[in-house]
Structures are given as structure tokens and as C-alpha cells.
Amino acid sequence: MDTLVQIKNLSKTYESIDGKVNAIKDVTFDIYKNEFLTIIGSSGCGKSTILNILDQLDKEYQGTIEFTEDINIGYMLQEDALFEWLTVEENALLGLKILKKLNDETRKYTISLLDKYGLKDFKDKYPKSLSGGMRQRVALIRTLATKPKILLMDEPFSALDYQTRLQVSDDVYRIIKQEGMTVVMVSHDLAESISVSDRIIVLSKRPATIKNIYKIELSNKSTPIENRKAKEFAYYYDILWKDLDKNV
Amino acid sequence: MSNYKSKYKKNKRNIFLIQISIASIFFLVWEILARCKIINTFITSSPSNIVETIINLYQNQNLFYHIWVTLSETLIAFTLTLIISIIISIILYKNDIIAKIMDPYLTMLNSLPKVALGPILIIWIGANEKSIITMGILITIIVSIQTIYNGFKSTSATKIKLMRTFKASDKDIFLKLIFPQNLRIIVSTLKINTALCLVGIIMGEFLTSKAGIGYLILYGSQVFNLDLVMAGVLILIILSTLIYNFIRIIEKRLEKC
Numbered sequence: 014m015d016t017l018v019q020i021k022n023l024s025k026t027y028e029s030i031d032g033k034v035n036a037i038k039d040v041t042f043d044i045y046k047n048e049f050l051t052i053i054g055s056s057g058c059g060k061s062t063i064l065n066i067l068d069q070l071d072k073e074y075q076g077t078i079e080f081t082e083d084i085n086i087g088y089m090l091q092e093d094a095l096f097e098w099l100t101v102e103e104n105a106l107l108g109l110k111i112l113k114k115l116n117d118e119t120r121k122y123t124i125s126l127l128d129k130y131g132l133k134d135f136k137d138k139y140p141k142s143l144s145g146g147m148r149q150r151v152a153l154i155r156t157l158a159t160k161p162k163i164l165l166m167d168e169p170f171s172a173l174d175y176q177t178r179l180q181v182s183d184d185v186y187r188i189i190k191q192e193g194m195t196v197v198m199v200s201h202d203l204a205e206s207i208s209v210s211d212r213i214i215v216l217s218k219r220p221a222t223i224k225n226i227y228k229i230e231l232s233n234k235s236t237p238i239e240n241r242k243a244k245e246f247a248y249y250y251d252i253l254w255k256d257l258d259k260n261v
Numbered sequence: 262m263s264n265y266k267s268k269y270k271k272n273k274r275n276i277f278l279i280q281i282s283i284a285s286i287f288f289l290v291w292e293i294l295a296r297c298k299i300i301n302t303f304i305t306s307s308p309s310n311i312v313e314t315i316i317n318l319y320q321n322q323n324l325f326y327h328i329w330v331t332l333s334e335t336l337i338a339f340t341l342t343l344i345i346s347i348i349i350s351i352i353l354y355k356n357d358i359i360a361k362i363m364d365p366y367l368t369m370l371n372s373l374p375k376v377a378l379g380p381i382l383i384i385w386i387g388a389n390e391k392s393i394i395t396m397g398i399l400i401t402i403i404v405s406i407q408t409i410y411n412g413f414k415s416t417s418a419t420k421i422k423l424m425r426t427f428k429a430s431d432k433d434i435f436l437k438l439i440f441p442q443n444l445r446i447i448v449s450t451l452k453i454n455t456a457l458c459l460v461g462i463i464m465g466e467f468l469t470s471k472a473g474i475g476y477l478i479l480y481g482s483q484v485f486n487l488d489l490v491m492a493g494v495l496i497l498i499i500l501s502t503l504i505y506n507f508i509r510i511i512e513k514r515l516e517k518c
């Protein structure tokens with residue numbers, strides 16, 4: 014497999030008046046081209062910190078990150094951060110606009126995503142009239158619209174109810190494969206992680222170090238919903254759960 | 262539902278009727294007391310005298326000219342305050358150190374009674390319209406800076422982070438996030454400002470002026486013409502209400518989107 018990003022000995026300490034917080038320590042891993050990589054770990058262990066550094070939002074860290082190609086990164090934050098004074102459509106187009114990539118084609122693509130994800134009748138509405146799940150979908154579309162090569166997602170489905178969550182993760186999975194994106198996702202949900210991922214990184218509690226990296230090999234690998242029926246599913250669930258359990 | 266709505270409307274109309282009645286009764290009692298010579302109109306004036314004075318002003322002494330002078334001074338002071346306070350707020354927002362250094366000074370200046378600066382203005386700037394406008398600016402600017410700057414500061418860190426994920430420049434962040442997010446705060450500052458600004462202008466006109474509503478009031482008191490003083494005050498009330506409502510219409514427009 015081609016390596017897209019090499020992360021070596023990444024460490025990060027937050028400094029504030031209250032003192033230092035060691036968030037992550039000596040984290041080393043590769044991101045392969047076209048893979049779906051999921052990072053799991055207990056809450057507050059440093060997952061978002063890793064994504065912030067990967068997107069270069071946070072430039073104060075120790076260690077090295079090497080990209081083997083010049084690629085654009087899309088980052089869907091943990092919070093939806095929709096702008097209340099913009100309509101749903103304007104919100105979805107915001108990323109394209111700032112990146113100066115807004116044209117007829119990208120606009121059409123974005124609107125097609127809105128239509129497909131149950132936001133057809135809400136395009137001209139303002140975010141305050143949306144449910145939590147809908148807001149999260151708009152946030153996701155805002156990032157997907159820019160067609161990033163690497164997509165970073167921080168708990169992208171956490172505000173969705175179970176049914177929608179299954180459906181949306183199925184759809185997003187399809188788009189990701191269609192567009193040939195590489196994904197790094199942070200999740201709390203073990204079953205979801207197993208059903209979508211090629212590899213799963215388990216982090217220790219803070220300061221986060223890499224505990225284990227699992228390659229997920231399911232027989233008859235297909236869509237996330239189907240993957241849940243694979244016979245290896247329970248096995249992975251069990252070892253991941255034990256791994257996380259020992260954390261706390 | 263419709264029952265509730267009609268009840269609500271009826272309530273609203275009743276309140277309005279009571280409000281109108283209070284004003285009417287006030288003026289009526291005032292007029293009766295004046296006519297029956299229970300109060301001395303030389304000191305208190307009377308509604309009919311005020312109306313007569315206003316008509317007189319309109320016919321002989323350029324009523325609208327005086328209104329225009331005050332109004333234009335207010336508008337100039339108001340616009341300059343807005344521009345200056347937005348610029349200073351941007352500077353403070355960009356430079357945390359400067360903001361921290363300036364903070365106690367702003368608080369101090371804010372609590373200083375600006376009228377006290379009147380004589381200094383006259384000596385430094387001269388007994389002219391510029392002093393009046395400066396007075397209008399002085400009285401509003403500190404509060405505007407504090408409100409707008411605090412608005413800028415309270416911009417959500419997550420939204421700024423989101424903008425950064427799209428490689429937004431500082432200019433993008435200001436124009437597409439901070440400014441629109443604070444538009445409402447700015448407009449409500451404007452609402453308070455217009456009223457305050459008018460206060461400053463009238464104070465300035467009291468200090469030095471050749472025309473304007475403040476001039477009419479001051480002149481009236483100097484020649485002991487209480488009809489003119491009261492007429493000036495009434496015109497001021499109407500003027501400030503009109504300006505206030507104008508800004509409120511703009512605010513309502515903004516709320517819709």
C-alpha cells in the first residue's frame with residue numbers, strides 16, 4: 014500500500030496559566046492512500062488534538078509529519094459551527110467560497126448533496142430550524158463539497174439517531190469510495206468503527222500513546238451495514254472493547 | 262389559536278389607547294391649569310402657547326433650518342463615531358497587548374462627565390460647529406468602542422477554527438465571520454448612540470452655537486421666553502423618537518434574515 018502521510022513521534026503539550034497538559038506522546042503511524050483509518054480512545058485523551066495537528070491548524074508540536082503528495086485536506090470539526098446568519102445552502106457553500114473554488118460545477122455538486130441528504134426543503138432555511146442531525150449533515154456536506162483528498166472527521170455522526178446514523182455512514186462511505194478519498198475518523202462507537210474502517214488505532218488515556226493498531230479484515234467486505242453481519246465482527250468488537258476497557 | 266391572536270391584538274390596542282390617553286390628559290390638565298391661571302404661564306408655558314410658538318417659528322424663523330442644523334450635526338457625529346469606533350475596535354482586537362493597556366483608560370474616560378471637556382474644546386477647536394460635533398463624538402465613542410470590541414472578542418473560537426480549516430485569511434475571517442456575526446450588536450449600539458449623540462450635540466449647542474434646537478432652547482431661556490424653551494424641548498422629543506424608530510426599522514430588517 015502507498016503511504017500518503019508519515020507521522021513520527023508526535024507529541025503535544027498544552028500550556029496554560031493552570032499548568033501543562035500532556036495531550037499526546039510519541040504517536041507514530043502512517044496513513045495509507047485510500048484507506049479508512051479510525052482513531053478510538055477514551056474521552057479527553059487527545060484525539061481532536063491529533064486531527065488539529067494533521068490539518069496544520071495547530072503548528073506547535075514535537076515530531077514530524079510528512080506528506081508524500083501535495084494534497085488538500087478537509088476537516089469536519091467535532092462541533093458543526095454553522096453560521097446562524099447564513100442559509101443552509103450558503104453554509105454548505107462556505108468552504109468552497111473561502112477556498113475560491115466556487116463555480117457552477119462545484120455549486121451543483123453541493124446542491125445535489127443537500128438534496129440527497131434530506132435537506133432539499135431546507136436549503137433556504139436558517140440553521141436554527143434544523144435538528145441536531147441535520148446540522149451535522151450540513152457540516153459534513155460543507156467539507157465534502159471541497160472534495161478533499163484526505164478527509165478528517167471528528168465524531169461525524171455523534172448527533173444522529175441510530176437509524177439515520179447507519180444510513181448516513183453508509184452513504185458517506187459510498188461518497189468517500191467514489192471520490193477516492195482517504196479518511197481519518199475519530200469515533201467513540203466501536204461497532205461503527207469496525208463497520209467502516211480498514212484499520213483502527215486504539216489510543217491509551219491521556220497522554221495518548223498508540224496502544225494498538227488493528228487491521229480490520231472482514232470476509233465479504235461490502236457496505237458498512239452489511240459489514241456488521243460479518244462473522245469476524247464480534248471478534249473485533251471484543252478485542253477493541255477489552256483494549257479500551259483496560260484504559261479506564 | 263385565532264382566539265389567542267385576537268386577544269393579543271386587543272390587548273395591544275388597549276395598551277396603546279391608555280398610552281395615548283395619558284399624554285392627552287397630561288396636556289389637557291396643563292392647558293386647563295394655564296387657562297384658569299392656576300399656574301403661571303410665564304414660567305410653565307402652556308400647550309397652546311407652545312403650538313403657537315412652533316407655528317410662529319415655522320413662519321418667521323426657519324424652524325426647519327434649526328432642525329436641520331441639529332440633525333445634520335447629529336448625523337455627522339454619529340457617522341464619525343461609528344467609523345472611528347469600528348477602526349479602533351479592529352486595532353484592539355488585533356493587538357491584545359494594546360487592548361489590555363488601554364482597558365483602564367477606556368473605563369476611566371467612560372465615567373468622565375464629558376460636559377466637563379466643553380470649555381477645553383472651545384479653547385482648542387474654537388467656538389464653532391466642529392466643537393459641537395466633537396462633543397457629540399466624545400459622548401458616544403467610548404461606549405461604542407467597548408461594545409463593538411467586546412462583540413468582536415466574543416466571536417466563537419470554533420467558528421474561527423472552522424474558517425482556518427478552509428485556509429481563510431485574517432481578512433476573510435473578519436469580513437465573513439466577525440463582521441456579520443456582530444452586525445446586530447453594531448446596530449443596537451447605533452440605537453443607543455443616536456440618542457446619546459443627540460444629547461452631546463445639544464450640550465455642544467448650549468456651549469456655542471448660532472443655530473439649532475439647542476440654540477433655540479438656550480436663547481429662549483436667556484430672554485426668559487419659556488414658550489420657546491418648551492417648544493424646543495417638544496421638537497427634540499419628536500426628533501429623537503423619529504431617529505430611534507428609524508434605527509429600529511433597520512434592526513427589524515436585519516432580524517428577518
Ligand SMILES: Nc1ncnc2c1ncn2[C@@H]1O[C@H](COP(=O)(O)OP(=O)(O)OP(=O)(O)O)[C@@H](O)[C@H]1O
Pocket residue numbers: 027028029034035036054055056057058059060061062063091219
Ligand atoms: N487549547 C487547549 N489548552 C489547554 N488544554 C487543552 C486545549 N485543548 C485541549 N486540551 C486538553 O488536552 C486534552 C486532549 O484534548 P482533545 O480535545 O484532543 O481530546 P479528545 O480526545 O478529542 O476529547 P473528546 O473525546 O472529549 O473529544 C484534554 O484533556 C483537554 O482538556
Ligand SMILES: [Mg+2]
Pocket residue numbers: 060061062091167
Ligand atoms: Mg475531541
